[in-house]
Amino acid sequence: MINYLYHANEPYPEIRVENKNQYYAEILMDDYAGFISEFSAVSQYMYHSLKSVKSIEYLSNMWRNISIVEMHHLDILGQLITLLGGKPIYRGSFSTSCQYWNGNFVYYGDNICNQLNADLKSEYQAIYNYENHICMIDDKYIRENLKRIILDEQIHIKYFESAIKKFC
Numbered sequence: 001m002i003n004y005l006y007h008a009n010e011p012y013p014e015i016r017v018e019n020k021n022q023y024y025a026e027i028l029m030d031d032y033a034g035f036i037s038e039f040s041a042v043s044q045y046m047y048h049s050l051k052s053v054k055s056i057e058y059l060s061n062m063w064r065n066i067s068i069v070e071m072h073h074l075d076i077l078g079q080l081i082t083l084l085g086g087k088p089i090y091r092g093s094f095s096t097s098c099q100y101w102n103g104n105f106v107y108y109g110d111n112i113c114n115q116l117n118a119d120l121k122s123e124y125q126a127i128y129n130y131e132n133h134i135c136m137i138d139d140k141y142i143r144e145n146l147k148r149i150i151l152d153e154q155i156h157i158k159y160f161e162s163a164i165k166k167f168c
């Protein structure tokens, strides 16, 4: 179940598209399972949660809950890609030359501070990518969905920033 503390309060828009469009599907593949992607975020935060489970319970729970929100984003993007006529296999597009997602897309890190800093950076990068994709994709439904995802990423930035202040 998604913990409400780790996502924005605004409702998620309906998942739909104006028309099928393979090019738009390809753009979203990078957000779905490219280098900086929801699939990478799910995996990275879950790893960071598992590594800290015995040391700092607060951080472990935070990472786990944020990872679950990223899985919801993965689901939204996967549905949009499918509606656009694409196939939600685990690969990126432009960022990875269409290669399959790979475990080395994850920043594993070896202490909570370099992990938190990498996670913060990846949230900023994700927002930057979503903003670019909102400009590139002329579809009002997709734009609404991406804007809504950004609101959650902004919440994650707040969590990572305050964790860095507290623990680093």
Ligand SMILES: [Fe+2]
Pocket: 038, 041, 069, 070, 073, 126, 149, 153
């Ligand atoms: Fe996300």
Ligand SMILES: [Fe+2]
Pocket: 041, 070, 123, 152, 153, 156
């Ligand atoms: Fe996020």
